[in-house]
Amino acid sequence: MTTPLIERPPEATAGAAASPAPASVAASARVIAGRPALLEDKSTHYCPGCGHGVIHRLLAELLADLGVAERTIAVAPVGCSVFAYDYIDVDWVEAPHGRAPAVATGIRRVRPEAFVLMYQGDGDLAAIGTGEIVHAAARGERITAVFVNNGIYGMTGGQMAPTTLLGQKTTSSPTGRDERLMGGPIPITEMLAILPGVAYAARGTLADAASIGKLKAMLRRAMEVQVHDAGFAIVEVLSNCPVGWGMTAQQSIDHLQTVAQTYPTGVLVDRLKAAAAPPAPAAAVSAPTTAAAPAPSSLTLEPATAAEA
Amino acid sequence: MASAVPPRPAPERVLMKGNEAIAEAAIQAGCDAYFGYPITPQAEILEWMARRMPELGRVFVQAESELGAINMGLGAASTGARVLVSSSSPGTSLMAEGMSYMAGSEVPLVFVDVMRGGPGLGSIGPSQGDYFQMVKGHGHGDYRTPVLAPSSIAEAIALVADAFEIAERFRTPVVILADGTLGQAMEPVVPAYRNPARQVFDWAATGATGRRPRVVRSLHLKPEDLEAHNEHLQAKYRAIEAAETRWTGELLDDAELVIVAYGTAARVARTAIRRAREGGLRAGLLRPISLWPFPSAPIAELASRARGILVVELSAGQMVEDVRLAVEGRAPVAFHGRTGGMVPTPDEVLVSLRHLWAITAPRPPEAGRDERPPRRTARSVPIEPSMRRPASTPEGVDEPAFQEVWR
Amino acid sequence: MERSTIFAGFGGQGILFAGNILARAAMAEGLEVFWIPSYGPEMRGGTASCTVIVAEEPIGSPVIDRADAVVALNPPSMARFEASVGPRGLLVLNTSLIEAQPSRTDIEVVAVPCTALARTAGDDKLVSVVALGALIARRPLVPLAAVRRALEVVLLAKRPEILAADLAALEAGYAAALEGALTPV
Numbered sequence: 001m002t003t004p005l006i007e008r009p010p011e012a013t014a015g016a017a018a019s020p021a022p023a024s025v026a027a028s029a030r031v032i033a034g035r036p037a038l039l040e041d042k043s044t045h046y047c048p049g050c051g052h053g054v055i056h057r058l059l060a061e062l063l064a065d066l067g068v069a070e071r072t073i074a075v076a077p078v079g080c081s082v083f084a085y086d087y088i089d090v091d092w093v094e095a096p097h098g099r100a101p102a103v104a105t106g107i108r109r110v111r112p113e114a115f116v117l118m119y120q121g122d123g124d125l126a127a128i129g130t131g132e133i134v135h136a137a138a139r140g141e142r143i144t145a146v147f148v149n150n151g152i153y154g155m156t157g158g159q160m161a162p163t164t165l166l167g168q169k170t171t172s173s174p175t176g177r178d179e180r181l182m183g184g185p186i187p188i189t190e191m192l193a194i195l196p197g198v199a200y201a202a203r204g205t206l207a208d209a210a211s212i213g214k215l216k217a218m219l220r221r222a223m224e225v226q227v228h229d230a231g232f233a234i235v236e237v238l239s240n241c242p243v244g245w246g247m248t249a250q251q252s253i254d255h256l257q258t259v260a261q262t263y264p265t266g267v268l269v270d271r272l273k274a275a276a277a278p279p280a281p282a283a284a285v286s287a288p289t290t291a292a293a294p295a296p297s298s299l300t301l302e303p304a305t306a307a308e309a
Numbered sequence: 310m311a312s313a314v315p316p317r318p319a320p321e322r323v324l325m326k327g328n329e330a331i332a333e334a335a336i337q338a339g340c341d342a343y344f345g346y347p348i349t350p351q352a353e354i355l356e357w358m359a360r361r362m363p364e365l366g367r368v369f370v371q372a373e374s375e376l377g378a379i380n381m382g383l384g385a386a387s388t389g390a391r392v393l394v395s396s397s398s399p400g401t402s403l404m405a406e407g408m409s410y411m412a413g414s415e416v417p418l419v420f421v422d423v424m425r426g427g428p429g430l431g432s433i434g435p436s437q438g439d440y441f442q443m444v445k446g447h448g449h450g451d452y453r454t455p456v457l458a459p460s461s462i463a464e465a466i467a468l469v470a471d472a473f474e475i476a477e478r479f480r481t482p483v484v485i486l487a488d489g490t491l492g493q494a495m496e497p498v499v500p501a502y503r504n505p506a507r508q509v510f511d512w513a514a515t516g517a518t519g520r521r522p523r524v525v526r527s528l529h530l531k532p533e534d535l536e537a538h539n540e541h542l543q544a545k546y547r548a549i550e551a552a553e554t555r556w557t558g559e560l561l562d563d564a565e566l567v568i569v570a571y572g573t574a575a576r577v578a579r580t581a582i583r584r585a586r587e588g589g590l591r592a593g594l595l596r597p598i599s600l601w602p603f604p605s606a607p608i609a610e611l612a613s614r615a616r617g618i619l620v621v622e623l624s625a626g627q628m629v630e631d632v633r634l635a636v637e638g639r640a641p642v643a644f645h646g647r648t649g650g651m652v653p654t655p656d657e658v659l660v661s662l663r664h665l666w667a668i669t670a671p672r673p674p675e676a677g678r679d680e681r682p683p684r685r686t687a688r689s690v691p692i693e694p695s696m697r698r699p700a701s702t703p704e705g706v707d708e709p710a711f712q713e714v715w716r
Numbered sequence: 717m718e719r720s721t722i723f724a725g726f727g728g729q730g731i732l733f734a735g736n737i738l739a740r741a742a743m744a745e746g747l748e749v750f751w752i753p754s755y756g757p758e759m760r761g762g763t764a765s766c767t768v769i770v771a772e773e774p775i776g777s778p779v780i781d782r783a784d785a786v787v788a789l790n791p792p793s794m795a796r797f798e799a800s801v802g803p804r805g806l807l808v809l810n811t812s813l814i815e816a817q818p819s820r821t822d823i824e825v826v827a828v829p830c831t832a833l834a835r836t837a838g839d840d841k842l843v844s845v846v847a848l849g850a851l852i853a854r855r856p857l858v859p860l861a862a863v864r865r866a867l868e869v870v871l872l873a874k875r876p877e878i879l880a881a882d883l884a885a886l887e888a889g890y891a892a893a894l895e896g897a898l899t900p901v
Contacts (some may be wrong), residue, residue: 073388076526085524091514093387094526096410099380106392107514109368110342114388132380135373135402191339207551300548321752324736324743324751350755433755461774490778495736497743573778580718580776656781 008262036060038089039068045083047154049249051206051239052080054142055148056087058228059117063090066223068115073107075100079121090117100130101136104143113195116142116224122149122163127187133192137232140197144222145234147189151240151259158244162186165262170244184264189236193268199231201268205238207256230272237261317497323495327354327462327487328353331395331421332496334363334469340419341390342368344381346400349433350489351423355397375400381419386418387525389513390610391473395421396425396438397489399445402703408482409448412542413527417476419469420454421485423492424623426650433651435573440627443484444505444600451539453546456484456600457554458571462496467596470503473679476701477508479549486600486662488623490573490652549602556604562587564593564674566662569632571597573652578621581658600628605635612639617669621658622646641669707714717771719765720750720780723844725789725810728842728844734787735766737870741862742801750775762790770857787847789830791816808850808851808893810843822852826854826893836894838881845882849889860890 027200030202035041038060046052063069072090077081078097085092095103104118120178125133136143152170153159163185167176193201209236222233227265236261240252247255325333332354343358355371362369368385369544372378374395382394396404399424411418424430424439444458455475459465465487467679470485476521515524529535560582562565570578575596585592597604611619618640620629629644636642647653721738723731732753742749753766767783769775783803788794789810801807801823809818812831828850834842845867852860864883870880 041402070518071512075384082528085526089517089522091517091522092524092526093514094410094414094524094528095383096380098378099383099407102377102380103384103387105370105377106342106344106381106386107388108384109370110390111388113516130376131373135377139370145647178376185617232480240370322743324740324749339837456809493753493755494778496775497739497741497749522720530800577777577779578774583776654777654781 001300020054020056024238031259036064038064039226040087040089042086047241047243048053049240049242049252050080051237051241052084052148054206054212055146055239056084056217057282058212059119059146060088062174062216062223063088063115063117065220066115066227067224068227071113072115072117073106074117074119075107075211077118077120077124077180078155079083079124081119081121082155084119096126098124098186099132099146100124101129101132101141101143104105105139105141106144115223116144117223118145120145120146121154122151122161126162126186133188134195137192138195138197139172139235140199140231142226142229143232144226145232146219146222147234147236148239149236150239151185151265152241152244154241154244158241162188163263165259167247171197187263189234190268191302192232194231197232198234198269199271200235201265202234202270203236203238203265203268204266205260205265206240207238207260214265221272225272226273231282236263238265253294258296311328316459320322322499324495324502325462325498326495327465327491327493328359330466331485331487331492332357332361333495333500334394334466335393335419335473336365337369337500338392338470338472338473339391339504339507340367342370342385342643343368343393344372344385345374345379345395345413346372346378348397348400349647350425350435350492350704351395351404352453353363353492354421356648358393360625375403376406378403379388381412381422381600382418383414383416386415386416387514389510389515391477392418393419393421393617395423397423398425398427401439401442405442405448405610407448408454409446409450409452410527411450412446413450413538413544414525415480416482416525417473417480418482419472419476419485421487422480423449424486424488427647432650433489434653435491435623436491436648436650437488437572438648439486439573439625440622440624441598443629444487444603444628444631447484449510452482453549453601454482455479455602456601457555458486458598459491460490460572460596460598462494462576463498464497464598465491466500466502470505474505475549475553477505477510479545480512481545481549481624486572488573489650493712507715513520515543523564554602554606556595556607558595558596558607561593561595561611562694563591564611565616566590566592566619566665567615567617568592568594568662569597569608569623569628570594571600571628573625574621577653577655577657580655581621581662584655584659585662590661590662590666597628600631601633603635605631606637608632609637612636614672615640617660617665618642618674619661619665619705620644620646621653621661623652624648641665655691698713717774717853718769718773719784720767720769720812720852721785721787721848721857722765722767722783722797722800723787723789724763725804725844726789727764728841729764729789730841731764731767732791734844734848735768737845737863738768738857739865740866740870741858742768743856744866746857747772748775750778751827752778757864762770763790763796765797767791773892774783785851787844787851788814789847790814794818799885802815805884806851806854808847808854810847812843815871824854826850828892832884837885839878842882842885846889846892849886849891850890850893853890853893860886865891 076094077092151164155305160170202218204218205211218235222235225233244254345355383394386392424436426434426436457468476483568578583594686699723735739751740750748771749811751770771801785806786797786809807825809827810830811827812829830846833846
């Protein structure tokens with residue numbers, strides 16, 4: 001671990017995540033946001049400015065909103081977010097590095113009633129775990145995958161990831177990522193989106209408050225896909241790593257605009273919409289199964305810049 | 310015999326292939342889910358499960374790789390499901406990671422390795438070359454997994470149910486270690502299956518409905534925490550050693566030469582000791598059934614009165630190291646093994662027995678009967694010269710020959 | 717007492733099936749039996765073999781030093797397994813395909829044109845069943861009736877239409893071996 005532990009969590013990096021209302025607030029004041037019930041009241045081990053905290057909060061809100069928290073079995077990856085189980089109050093199983101999609105598959109198959117949430121970083125999902133993620137997606141496992149792309153191996157000290165931008169300097173690409181020697185960034189969500197088993201694939205970003213709002217809608221949709229038993233759903237989140245990138249928190253947030261030039265945000269595929277499923281009720285435990293995955297002929301990716309619903 | 314009751318009809322025997330018997334025994338033991346990947350010589354387990362599990366409404370997944378299969382097993386077993394995963398040597402190497410995580414997370418699962426020749430891609434012939442891999446832990450870190458080695462198809466059926474029981478009682482992966490011969494052969498068996506009683510798990514991730522959330526994990530980042538976890542695991546392993554050490558013996562009472570062998574090698578040895586006795590050589594067989602925990606105590610006891618010990622394996626010599634540790638110099642230990650898919654024949658083993666007879670001295674009468682050498686454990690052993698060989702060595706025998714691998 | 721038989725021939729000659737039928741017959745007779753094939757890629761189109769050990773007592777070694785009987789259905793099988801026959805053991809030769817003379821003089825040889833008899837019974841593929849009949853005629857490991865019943869049990873469940881031809885092939889092999897010379901013809 002190269003990241004220092006901090007005493008207090010930083011203020012949320014964007015407006016969407018409000019801190020809990022202090023006790024001193026006058027009784028007449030209206031509380032517009034608080035700590036989600038599922039989010040543990042403790043300091044995280046994440047570095048100041050890290051995006052994981054925002055994503056954790058969104059998930060804690062949505063699991064409660066959709067009424068699935070009590071039947072959620074989440075799968076933790078290896079990477080900075082390995083400790084997600086310390087922060088989000090649901091059952092967790094810790095997977096070996098990259099194997100979260102296989103672990104989630106095993107859970108999914110023996111627990112049809114469970115809501116299976118998977119959280120992976122880019123080294124975990126797009127490097128060591130490519131075999132597992134491709135085949136879980138191809139099988140159309142009813143899993144909601146949250147893929148946090150910060151372009152770096154944060155936990156081990158900021159080495160080059162499969163998603164690292166061309167020219168980006170890391171501790172294992174000290175002169176910058178050279179495409180000739182190290183290959184180019186992998187657009188793995190686009191790759192997964194063409195598989196018939198994938199019912200929903202989208203990419204959002206933590207770049208600003210409006211984007212975080214759109215990201216939350218994507219995550220909600222990806223969870224509804226599972227509630228409707230429609231197939232595999234993945235949301236890639238462009239996140240920041242101020243320490244690994246050698247930037248201040250604000251610089252790293254601003255840099256996400258640059259990252260989005262390589263990884264355009266938007267909905268890549270939404271077959272739940274194609275199958276004309278009804279809007280997901282909050283606790284649709286036994287929602288009717290939607291039609292089988294559409295034929296490849298209908299597999300037209302929406303423009304990457306499409307406005308999010 | 311006026312009150313003779315009508316004879317009960319003997320239970321119907323059926324001819325079963327080893328791989329299929331292992332698979333069906335798991336099904337009858339209440340296996341909820343199977344995950345696998347095709348590899349010879351265990352593909353029949355996968356095929357049997359592919360047909361049977363869906364028709365029973367249970368889970369079968371052919372994974373994308375052995376990595377996928379073992380981790381699907383980890384996930385399913387983390388929810389408390391009864392899970393079987395099987396593979397053969399090259400595949401088991403890929404599964405080592407998952408086994409270590411399950412040992413660390415204390416997830417029960419039954420793992421079948423139908424061994425084939427190695428290293429590398431090796432051959433598809435029978436082998437016992439994975440002894441080190443399976444018995445010494447399989448994956449990284451300080452852990453053990455119980456390893457059960459059937460010697461017949463009927464025994465394989467019984468051990469599969471036992472394996473699920475041990476796995477769940479002690480929260481640990483358990484290995485069934487077979488080889489290509491047992492997997493591919495057919496024998497008549499009485500289909501006497503057993504479905505161990507289900508336990509209530511207070512650790513499984515099932516969804517936190519009306520209780521505090523649970524986490525199934527192996528990560529303990531603070532050294533103090535991980536050491537405490539390791540001490541807990543080690544205490545568990547001592548309990549397994551006390552409860553689950555299994556072995557059987559044949560013709561040992563008056564045996565001057567003792568063969569130690571497991572699985573297929575033990576069957577070859579069984580024929581060899583009978584031929585040896587036909588020739589006047591008093592030989593016996595000790596067959597470990599649990600390879601970990603290893604039956605060190607009975608081997609030590611035999612070594613204190615035997616003229617010599619012969620270890621027979623389908624390997625270049627792996628279990629022989631554990632036998633030597635158990636014997637602790639009380640008797641000479643010789644080895645006969647074949648590799649690469651070759652199986653020693655009874656006559657080969659007989660030659661080795663005669664050789665061992667020729668180069669060992671008889672035990673003095675009565676010696677060792679009443680006054681055995683003190684049983685020494687690794688913890689209590691005093692530091693002393695390693696030259697602790699039998700006092701009398703036959704003339705003209707090169708002592709290091711004891712340590713040679715005989716072929 | 718353990719008695720071992722090696723069945724060997726081309727893949728497709730029904731080698732494993734014949735061994736399987738012998739094993740089932742022995743099981744039905746209350747005997748112990750062990751059946752082990754040569755397995756893997758060599759089964760796909762090359763030579764195939766299986767070993768069947770029959771005994772009154774639980775069977776020890778799955779590998780044998782010498783076979784009590786070898787059934788060789790093609791020339792490569794004879795070349796490979798002739799030396800495996802134990803002294804005073806039996807070698808069943810398919811003379812429809814094997815022209816070479818066995819070199820061993822210390823064994824019993826029964827020469828049967830198995831493929832020709834199989835064709836007469838209805839199908840070349842019955843060659844192994846013919847050979848099984850010949851084996852049982854010379855080495856009554858199990859009664860002929862037990863083999864007949866094993867064929868009935870297996871084939872009535874899977875392919876009842878070929879049962880009659882299989883039974884005819886079995887009888888033909890049995891009769892031929894009873895009549896056959898003790899040395900190759």
